[in-house]
Amino acid sequence: MLTVSQLVKRVASPEAGGAAVEIVRVPELSLAAGEQVALRGESGSGKTTFLHLIAGILAADEGKIVIDGEDVASLGESQRDRAREARIGYIFQTFNLLQGYTVLENVVLGMSFGPGGVDRARARQLLERVGLGHRLHHFPRQLSTGQQQRVAVARALANRPKLVLADEPTGNLDRTHGREALGLIREACREAGAALLLVSHDPDVLAQFERVRDFAEINQPRVPLPRAG
Amino acid sequence: MTLPLIVYRSLRQHALSTLVTAGSIALAAGLLMVVWMVKEQSQKAFLETSTGFDAVLGARGSKLQLVLNSIFHLEASPGNISAADYDQIKKHPAVKAAIPLALGDNYLGYRIVGTAEELFTTVEYSPGKRYQLQGGGRWFAAGQREAVVGSFVAARLGLKAGDTFQPYHGLAFDAKAQHEEVYTVTGVLAPTNTPTDKVLWIPLSGIQTMKGHDPRTATDVSAVLIQLRSPTAGFMLDLMYNKQGNRLTLAYPVAAIIADLFGKIGWFDRVLALVAYLVALVAAGSVLASIYASMSARRRDLAILRALGARRRTIFGAVVAEAAVIGALGAVLGFAVYFGLLAAVANVIRTQTGVTIDILAGHPVLWIAPLGMVALCAAGGVVPALKAYRVPVAETLSPTS
Numbered sequence: 049m050l051t052v053s054q055l056v057k058r059v060a061s062p063e064a065g066g067a068a069v070e071i072v073r074v075p076e077l078s079l080a081a082g083e084q085v086a087l088r089g090e091s092g093s094g095k096t097t098f099l100h101l102i103a104g105i106l107a108a109d110e111g112k113i114v115i116d117g118e119d120v121a122s123l124g125e126s127q128r129d130r131a132r133e134a135r136i137g138y139i140f141q142t143f144n145l146l147q148g149y150t151v152l153e154n155v156v157l158g159m160s161f162g163p164g165g166v167d168r169a170r171a172r173q174l175l176e177r178v179g180l181g182h183r184l185h186h187f188p189r190q191l192s193t194g195q196q197q198r199v200a201v202a203r204a205l206a207n208r209p210k211l212v213l214a215d216e217p218t219g220n221l222d223r224t225h226g227r228e229a230l231g232l233i234r235e236a237c238r239e240a241g242a243a244l245l246l247v248s249h250d251p252d253v254l255a256q257f258e259r260v261r262d263f264a265e266i267n268q269p270r271v272p273l274p275r276a277g
Numbered sequence: 278m279t280l281p282l283i284v285y286r287s288l289r290q291h292a293l294s295t296l297v298t299a300g301s302i303a304l305a306a307g308l309l310m311v312v313w314m315v316k317e318q319s320q321k322a323f324l325e326t327s328t329g330f331d332a333v334l335g336a337r338g339s340k341l342q343l344v345l346n347s348i349f350h351l352e353a354s355p356g357n358i359s360a361a362d363y364d365q366i367k368k369h370p371a372v373k374a375a376i377p378l379a380l381g382d383n384y385l386g387y388r389i390v391g392t393a394e395e396l397f398t399t400v401e402y403s404p405g406k407r408y409q410l411q412g413g414g415r416w417f418a419a420g421q422r423e424a425v426v427g428s429f430v431a432a433r434l435g436l437k438a439g440d441t442f443q444p445y446h447g448l449a450f451d452a453k454a455q456h457e458e459v460y461t462v463t464g465v466l467a468p469t470n471t472p473t474d475k476v477l478w479i480p481l482s483g484i485q486t487m488k489g490h491d492p493r494t495a496t497d498v499s500a501v502l503i504q505l506r507s508p509t510a511g512f513m514l515d516l517m518y519n520k521q522g523n524r525l526t527l528a529y530p531v532a533a534i535i536a537d538l539f540g541k542i543g544w545f546d547r548v549l550a551l552v553a554y555l556v557a558l559v560a561a562g563s564v565l566a567s568i569y570a571s572m573s574a575r576r577r578d579l580a581i582l583r584a585l586g587a588r589r590r591t592i593f594g595a596v597v598a599e600a601a602v603i604g605a606l607g608a609v610l611g612f613a614v615y616f617g618l619l620a621a622v623a624n625v626i627r628t629q630t631g632v633t634i635d636i637l638a639g640h641p642v643l644w645i646a647p648l649g650m651v652a653l654c655a656a657g658g659v660v661p662a663l664k665a666y667r668v669p670v671a672e673t674l675s676p677t678s
Contacts, residue, residue: 097671100670100671103584105583105584105670105671105674106671125589126588126589126590129583129586129587129588129589130586130588132584132586133585133586134586138584138585140584140674144577144581144584144674145581146286146578146581146582147578148286148287148289148290148578149282149286153282153286156282157279157282157582157585158585160279160282160585160586160587161279161585161586161587161588161591162586166279203585207586
């Protein structure tokens with residue numbers, strides 16, 4: 049489902065006087081369809097950049113990212129946008145809900161830019177599935193943090209993704225809500241048949257995955273990492 | 278469905294600036310339409326009013342003054358012409374109709390004009406249109422102290438058939454200058470939307486023999502409205518009165534004299550139009566500025582939309598569409614400004630000149646100006662749209678880990 053090989057990303061680093069510094073070099077990582085994998089990594093280790101590369105938000109400098117048979121690393125920005133909308137769901141640590149839109153509209157927007165078109169009934173079903181059927185027309189600011197995370201989960205699944213990327217999805221939640229949210233993400237991905245690649249530094253979260261990989265082992269940049277973020 | 282949702286939500290989130298900006302667009306669109314339509318409609322109305330008669334004969338003086346005085350009932354009369362001159366033009370073979378006018382009195386500020394009954398019975402005041410009485414009554418009888426009242430005066434002063442009034446001397450109202458004669462209203466004219474509506478019409482002899490008027494001028498008339506049998510006759514009469522004679526003036530052709538007047542005051546229209554164009558530009562600039570100013574606050578939303586799969590061109594299109602929608606909203610509101618302002622201007626013109634402007638008249642400017650504003654606003658939206666287009670997703674959606 050997902051095969052990453054010889055992936056390299058460099059960014060201009062102020063600490064290096066503006067010179068390009070490698071922050072991602074992943075020789076190999078693969079995920080089977082429906083598989084759930086957790087990546088352990090500390091802050092500033094390049095995990096978010098790695099997920100952005102897979103999602104096509106950032107362009108890779110070298111290497112391949114093959115998702116469902118297509119190498120997204122070789123695509124132009126517009127095609128990467130299309131590929132992201134078609135196959136990937138993204139759950140952000142800060143949720144990144146659109147504050148001016150209702151809960152239902154946030155989920156609807158998750159399926160608006162792809163070829164599948166808008167299915168409001170599905171958006172409602174997803175919100176009911178995450179327990180927010182009674183909050184469809186609320187705005188994010190009217191919800192608790194835990195509820196906002198559930199909206200983000202529903203939105204990530206709205207476009208029927210093959211792969212869900214989750215970046216510290218429980219980072220902003222307390223232990224109880226974090227556990228609840230993680231359970232929901234895993235279950236929802238399983239039900240939707242989507243693979244899940246989750247990054248976290250929380251041992252409690254990582255302990256729940258059968259397959260956990262250390263990002264520091266996977267990512268081997270050729271120069272020392274700039275400590276960002 | 279997505280683009281309208283994005284545009285709608287963005288407008289809602291910035292409701293105040295949306296409304297203020299749309300208001301400035303409305304003012305610009307309304308002003309543009311009003312300036313244009315007042316110019317078009319007033320020219321049209323003035324020209325139509327003056328198409329009933331081909332020429333005006335009066336005392337030596339300005340042709341424009343003669344036309345304004347005898348057809349539009351504005352300005353003072355340049356002087357009188359003798360009964361013999363009137364007879365001569367009336368009997369001229371090239372003249373189809375010659376209607377005498379005698380001025381010099383008013384009633385509460387509205388002009389009293391003495392004329393012959395045939396003005397109402399045989400003459401078309403505009404091609405295909407004859408004067409009519411509203412609500413019964415009859416025309417005045419020659420030599421009697423009777424009056425037919427224009428619809429505007431009748432409505433303003435509450436005059437109806439059977440009422441009486443005492444004229445005042447002079448064209449301007451002076452309470453101390455009331456004549457002794459009492460006139461009876463025999464009928465009220467149906468509205469013609471011409472300056473005739475502002476006049477109280479009495480028999481010619483009424484003005485001529487009013488007590489206090491100079492008995493030596495009792496047979497004079499102030500001007501003669503002329504309809505010709507053929508256009509070439511006008512040039513002949515022009516030669517006779519204006520070039521060879523030096524006592525009288527023939528204002529011919531009337532329409533050309535009015536058109537000339539509009540030509541002379543054309544600079545005023547152009548200044549107004551320039552002001553309107555500048556207001557339109559400023560309004561479009563305010564769309565640009567208001568959206569651009571809110572762009573920092575929107576960066577995150579735009580980055581999220583991009584992360585959800587929105588292409589750069591979708592984001593660009595959404596911002597341009599938002600600017601266009603603000604323009605469209607303003608254009609719609611602009612019609613309220615347009616009708617309000619035009620009604621006020623039309624009222625002033627009608628009160629001052631008796632010429633009626635049709636505020637419901639159609640004209641291409643009524644769709645060109647609103648669409649132009651929408652296009653201008655959309656163009657103004659391109660600048661912030663470019664900024665939106667360039668929003669870097671990954672950086673904006675930090676923190677990174």
